[in-house]
Amino acid sequence: MTVEDFIRSIDGTAPPPGLSLPLQALWWDRKGDWEKAHSCAQDEPDSNGSWVHAYLHRVEGDLGNAGYWYSRAGRTAHSGALQQEWDEIVSHLLALG
Known part of the structure; x- marks a missing residue:
């Protein structure tokens, strides 16, 4: 699945199988x-x-909790725009297959 396919799938009612x-x-x-x-x-x-969990706590505005999950993911806390991080994570996960 490409990033574009993933984004198009969001118009559906459930995630693709x-x-x-x-x-x-x-x-x-x-x-x-x-x-x-x-x-x-x-x-x-x-x-x-854990990385996605961290991102979601950033979305929520709970940066302390996000920091914990970034640590669990072995990643530095993201400080850029939420959309930028979402794009980065989706691309990374789709590349894993």
Whole structure:
């Protein structure tokens, strides 16, 4: 799936089959459902889930909690625009296959 395919899929009612939990979280985030997004990120214990979890807490405005999750992800806290980070994470996760 390309980034463009992923973005187009957001017009649907549910994430496409086969998406990882972190990608599902970003899909729900873009749909405006932070709770579903957070639930998906929380259910993925690896570093990618932690990165998405950190991003979601930035969206929420809870920078302290975001910092914790960036640390769990092994990443430096992102300080750029939320859209920039969303794009970066989606591209990274899709490249993993």
